Amino acid sequence: MTLSNAKGHRSNGAQSPNARLSTLTKHVNSTAPTSVGQSLRFRFAAALRCEPLESGHTDPWPSNSKGCNVSVTETELDKWAWTISELLTLGMPPLPSIEVQRALWLRGGDDRRLIDTLRSRLGAVA
Numbered sequence: 001m002t003l004s005n006a007k008g009h010r011s012n013g014a015q016s017p018n019a020r021l022s023t024l025t026k027h028v029n030s031t032a033p034t035s036v037g038q039s040l041r042f043r044f045a046a047a048l049r050c051e052p053l054e055s056g057h058t059d060p061w062p063s064n065s066k067g068c069n070v071s072v073t074e075t076e077l078d079k080w081a082w083t084i085s086e087l088l089t090l091g092m093p094p095l096p097s098i099e100v101q102r103a104l105w106l107r108g109g110d111d112r113r114l115i116d117t118l119r120s121r122l123g124a125v126a
Contacts, residue, residue: 093121
């Protein structure tokens with residue numbers, strides 16, 4: 001068992017979770033995010049302050065980990081396909097979630113061609 005000293009550091013040199021949260025919170029409160037790294041640190045600090053959700057995660061943002069799979073119904077996929085097609089016609093390619101892109105691509109046929117067209121227009125973003 002490691003003991004914490006007065007500064008919140010453990011005797012083996014690692015910071016205790018409370019000291020780390022305190023440090024992150026002070027940093028978050030003192031500046032606004034100006035980079036992706038800072039934004040991620042802000043999000044991490046906020047997640048540490050949250051109560052865990054039913055899935056066990058403290059961050060409500062969807063993830064691909066077990067218990068957090070996003071399922072899309074056939075009706076929703078039909079609506080996504082129509083929307084993507086219309087927006088591509090207008091020259092405004094949308095950025096649907098990766099789950100929607102995968103589900104449409106797996107349907108094959110016109111939906112697969114639609115996703116291939118979307119990805120070619122978006123380039124590295126998709």
